[in-house]
Amino acid sequence: MRPEFSDTLSILRDWDASLVRLRELADAPPGEGTALERLRPLPPVHPSGQVLCGGANYFTHLRQIYVSMQRGRGDTRAEEELRTEAEEFAKRRAHGDPFIFAGLPGALSGANDDVVLWGPGKEHDWEVELAVVLSHGGRDIPVESAMDHVAGYTISNDISTRDVMYPPNLGMTDFVMTKLRPTFFPTGPWIVPREFVRDYRSLHITLKVNGEVMQDEGVDDIIHGVEALVSYASRVVALQAGDTLLTGSPAGNAGHHGNRWLVPGDVMEAEITGLGVQRNRCVAP
Structure with missing residues (x-):
């Protein structure tokens, strides 16, 4: 019996069978279905899934x-x-x-959605990252078998408000205030199955703000690869199908460009080789 999909999580939980059906849909005659430009892509991950973020990677x-x-x-x-x-x-x-911290699914937004530059704080920054979506969970996953748990790849932009990262008189990092506001994780537009990405290290990440290139780096500059990140995360967290793991931002954040922070009206265009394009407009609250 062919699986029919009610949501992304149902696809990921039966990934092997889902791939067969997805291939059939990909080979459907031209003209069937709905034209992509008529759709608003939502984050291609399950809203109740865990979001984990690699940092300094x-x-x-x-x-x-x-x-x-x-x-x-x-x-x-x-x-x-x-x-x-x-x-x-x-x-x-x-x-x-690796260094990994937790995100929140409530911060997810779509690949073409507006990003709301919430206050407090004004130093809004970008961090385009290769994101991994899991098809199988587990604990204490060996590095050697970590890729068997990966369904595929997508794009995520970890928006961060830098001037609230270190609260005064606390001496600790506040990632909730800095990174986890609504719309601060544009993700998508889709998941590309792992079988179509021969070597994730050969991918290239690009971010433009108003047409100006800000990030332009190959994934081959990564410190801890996908295998190491999945394995390490599973030693700490009970991973589940549908979880999303961001693998870290390459060079080229706002601080590197003379503190050129995001402001309302800016348009970010993020692209990773073969994974699609995000286009997010920044707006005031």
């Missing part, structure tokens, strides 16, 4: 962050000395565990 981005943080602390050493120190810092990260 690209070499070039991590080096940029390190230099920026040192300058922010008043470090006046020569640029070459700081860059050498940043390189060593990035190499040490590669030998440690």
Whole structure:
């Protein structure tokens, strides 16, 4: 019996059978179904699924962050000395565990939806990332079999308000205020099954703001790959079918572009090779 789909989660929970049916639909004669341009794509993940986010996971981005943080602390050493120190810092990260934090499905929005630049805070930033959607959950998943749990890939943009990240007199990071407001996770437009992505490290990530390229990096710059991220996350969290795992942002955030923060009226266009395009307009609350 061929599966019929009521929602994304039903597809993911019976992924092997779903792939057979999805191939049939992909091979349907032209003209059947609804033209894509007539649809508003919603996030292609289940709204009750867990959202996990990898952080500080690209070499070039991590080096940029390190230099920026040192300058922010008043470090006046020569640029070459700081860059050498940043390189060593990035190499040490590669030998440690990944850094993963939790997102919220309530922050998800569609690939063409508006992004609302909520206050408090004005330093709204972008972080386009390769996202992984799981077809099988589990605990303590070995690295060697981690890819068997991956249904496919999509695009997610982890919008972050930088000037509320570190509350005064607290000494801790507030990711809820910074990243998890409604519309702050544009995701989609669709999931590309893993079998159609021969090597995720060969993909390329691009983000434009009002037509100007801000992020332009290959996934091959990633520190901890999908296999390591899925395995590590499963040591901490009981993963489930339908969960989404963001793999980290490459270089090129607003701070690298002279603190060019997002403002109402900006249009972000995010693209990852073969995974589609997002186009999100920034609006005031």
